[in-house]
Amino acid sequence: MLRREEQKKPTLKQRILPWAWTLLASVSSVAWQAEAIAETEAQTPVVAWDLTDIYADDAAWDNALAELKASIATLPELKGSLGKNAKSLATAMETINEANKTLARIYSYANLILDTDQRDSASQERMAKVRAVITDYSEATAWVEPEVITVGGKKINKFIAKEPRLAPYDFYLTTIIEDSAHLLDEAGEGLLASAGAVLSAPNDIYELLVNADVPWPEVTLSTGEKILLNQAGYARARSYPNRADRKLVFDTFWKVWDDYKDSIGMILNTEVQANVFMAKARKYDSVLQQQLEQEHLPEAVYRTLVAEVNSSLPTLHRYFKLRGKILGIDDLRYYDIYPPLVQLDEKFDLAATKKITLEVLKPLGEEYYADLQTAVNGNWAHVYPQPGKRSGAYMNGSVYDVHPYVLLNHNNDYDSLSTFAHEFGHAVHSMLANEAQPFAKADYSTFTAEIASIINEILLEEYLIERAETKEEKLFYLGQALESVRGTYFRQTMFAEFELSIHEAVEAGEPLTGAKLSQMYGELLRKYHGEAQGVLTIDDVYTNEWAYIPHFYYDFYVFQYATSMAGASWFAEQLLAGDTQVRDAFVEVLKAGGSDHAYNILKKAGLDMTQPEPYQATARRMNDIMDRIEALL
Numbered sequence: 001m002l003r004r005e006e007q008k009k010p011t012l013k014q015r016i017l018p019w020a021w022t023l024l025a026s027v028s029s030v031a032w033q034a035e036a037i038a039e040t041e042a043q044t045p046v047v048a049w050d051l052t053d054i055y056a057d058d059a060a061w062d063n064a065l066a067e068l069k070a071s072i073a074t075l076p077e078l079k080g081s082l083g084k085n086a087k088s089l090a091t092a093m094e095t096i097n098e099a100n101k102t103l104a105r106i107y108s109y110a111n112l113i114l115d116t117d118q119r120d121s122a123s124q125e126r127m128a129k130v131r132a133v134i135t136d137y138s139e140a141t142a143w144v145e146p147e148v149i150t151v152g153g154k155k156i157n158k159f160i161a162k163e164p165r166l167a168p169y170d171f172y173l174t175t176i177i178e179d180s181a182h183l184l185d186e187a188g189e190g191l192l193a194s195a196g197a198v199l200s201a202p203n204d205i206y207e208l209l210v211n212a213d214v215p216w217p218e219v220t221l222s223t224g225e226k227i228l229l230n231q232a233g234y235a236r237a238r239s240y241p242n243r244a245d246r247k248l249v250f251d252t253f254w255k256v257w258d259d260y261k262d263s264i265g266m267i268l269n270t271e272v273q274a275n276v277f278m279a280k281a282r283k284y285d286s287v288l289q290q291q292l293e294q295e296h297l298p299e300a301v302y303r304t305l306v307a308e309v310n311s312s313l314p315t316l317h318r319y320f321k322l323r324g325k326i327l328g329i330d331d332l333r334y335y336d337i338y339p340p341l342v343q344l345d346e347k348f349d350l351a352a353t354k355k356i357t358l359e360v361l362k363p364l365g366e367e368y369y370a371d372l373q374t375a376v377n378g379n380w381a382h383v384y385p386q387p388g389k390r391s392g393a394y395m396n397g398s399v400y401d402v403h404p405y406v407l408l409n410h411n412n413d414y415d416s417l418s419t420f421a422h423e424f425g426h427a428v429h430s431m432l433a434n435e436a437q438p439f440a441k442a443d444y445s446t447f448t449a450e451i452a453s454i455i456n457e458i459l460l461e462e463y464l465i466e467r468a469e470t471k472e473e474k475l476f477y478l479g480q481a482l483e484s485v486r487g488t489y490f491r492q493t494m495f496a497e498f499e500l501s502i503h504e505a506v507e508a509g510e511p512l513t514g515a516k517l518s519q520m521y522g523e524l525l526r527k528y529h530g531e532a533q534g535v536l537t538i539d540d541v542y543t544n545e546w547a548y549i550p551h552f553y554y555d556f557y558v559f560q561y562a563t564s565m566a567g568a569s570w571f572a573e574q575l576l577a578g579d580t581q582v583r584d585a586f587v588e589v590l591k592a593g594g595s596d597h598a599y600n601i602l603k604k605a606g607l608d609m610t611q612p613e614p615y616q617a618t619a620r621r622m623n624d625i626m627d628r629i630e631a632l633l
Contacts, residue, residue, distance in 0.1 A: 086163035117388035265514030291556035308615035341479035397430025433593030445598035450564030
């Protein structure tokens with residue numbers, strides 16, 4: 001997965017630097033969830049990527065940075081040339097594109113080095129230099145979209161038809177015209193840009209508060225172990241086998257959030273108010289409309305997701321009842337949803353992980369498999385944990401002329417195996433897109449990116465379930481598959497429904513307070529977990545969970561995890577049935593990169609995310625898994 005370096009308010013200028021937006025804000029949940037991995041002194045050999053494919057050494061990087069700065073300084077000289085003639089427009093686009101591509105390369109080299117040891121001051125300084133250059137680039141190209149709009153769609157289309165050199169940029173240029181109603185003039189865009197620091201402040205304040213200022217308590221478990229209940233400690237301890245320990249962890253952890261809910265409520269209210277301001281400034285009817293139109297997604301995608309998940313809640317409730325039965329718990333509580341249904345201590349070292357991943361993904365066809373072999377067997381991954389290394393996992397596919405890089409923290413367990421398959425799904429996606437598309441059209445949307453990785457998880461689950469040698473092993477993998485659907489599909493949609501409700505409340509003139517947010521979130525929490533149906537009880541203090549979720553500062557982002565699970569379930573259902581046409585259509589989605597809007601790319605493959613079918617395929621998968629579990633019990 002690609003990493004989130006920092007949160008910024010999205011604007012329609014994301015198209016100018018699409019790879020940077022992806023790196024800065026796309027796959028953010030991994031970084032948060034990965035805090036559960038404590039930094040330890042690694043006892044495993046270093047398996048590190050080879051960055052000399054990007055730059056031979058730091059000196060070569062320094063030279064490239066200096067050359068890029070000089071190139072960026074000349075970009076404003078192109079101002080006024082876009083409407084002269086087709087050749088002039090092509091020259092400007094090629095010059096800007098080359099600077100963009102070089103910037104992606106420079107960023108990636110610095111970023112990858114920093115993430116292997118975030119304590120290193122030289123790496124921190126190198127990354128600071130890159131961020132400054134990104135700002136310079138953005139300022140040097142701020143005039144581009146307003147000038148394209150001034151030139152006008154009729155003239156731009158005439159230039160595109162006349163000049164073959166504009167083919168790599170036709171989608172970018174026509175999309176600017178398409179979105180022109182929501183772009184301001186140069187002065188207006190400059191004014192909004194200058195407000196960026198203020199508008200992004202809620203996320204910065206939130207992260208500082210919860211990561212630096214909140215005093216996290218320590219609890220003593222039944223084993224005598226003492227654990228600091230910060231986010232990382234909570235993420236580890238919430239799945240402990242002892243039920244009394246889990247209750248202690250939940251009660252203590254959520255009480256801290258309750259103590260700070262008024263302050264965090266004000267922060268989140270400010271975030272929502274900022275989003276409403278931006279939507280009005282850009283002449284949208286709502287924040288939802290603005291956020292979806294960033295990716296040109298029909299509003300029906302969001303609405304259908306929420307509606308279909310709500311209609312499938314009996315399936316989720318069936319899972320909770322089954323969980324209670326397997327765990328031997330009659331009065332299921334919120335702190336009972338995390339422990340695995342069955343414990344399994346099977347190890348998957350790097351060699352086994354590679355072998356299994358290659359075997360699992362053979363059904364995706366020869367072209368996909370050839371790229372996968374190249375990726376898995378190349379020196380493209382930094383595999384094991386080490387002191388100072390960034391936690392979690394991600395894929396960086398932004399070095400267009402080289403190859404993707406993958407950061408892992410492999411612990412030789414099932415989660416590590418699943419993560420490996422997931423991240424190399426992203427890697428092959430980037431490879432196929434880069435092979436098929438020019439740089440300007442290679443970068444793809446999160447809306448398709450997560451489908452490419454989640455389908456690998458599904459294929460892995462089915463592979464391991466089929467080959468499990470014992471009942472307990474089979475139950476473990478079936479349980480993991482259930483948790484994947486619950487966490488990625490149902491839970492993320494619950495977040496999405498909450499995010500929509502709080503924005504609609506502010507748009508209707510209602511104030512948001514900590515107490516109001518807990519009330520709204522609590523209603524959803526109880527609905528999704530079936531409290532009224534006697535499925536699972538939610539204690540009042542747990543309704544403060546909204547304050548713990550950083551994704552609510554990423555602005556209508558989390559729903560794409562749920563739609564990706566639905567899309568992956570739809571593709572996987574047919575792939576596992578042997579449909580080679582669907583397999584080929586899936587590969588074409590990957591090869592399309594960012595050559596069209598993500599919704600259109602999927603629709604060409606036969607998948608319409610405004611329709612109920614992909615969401616119903618997800619519910620079918622979950623029910624099928626539970627049928628198989630019940631047959632084993």
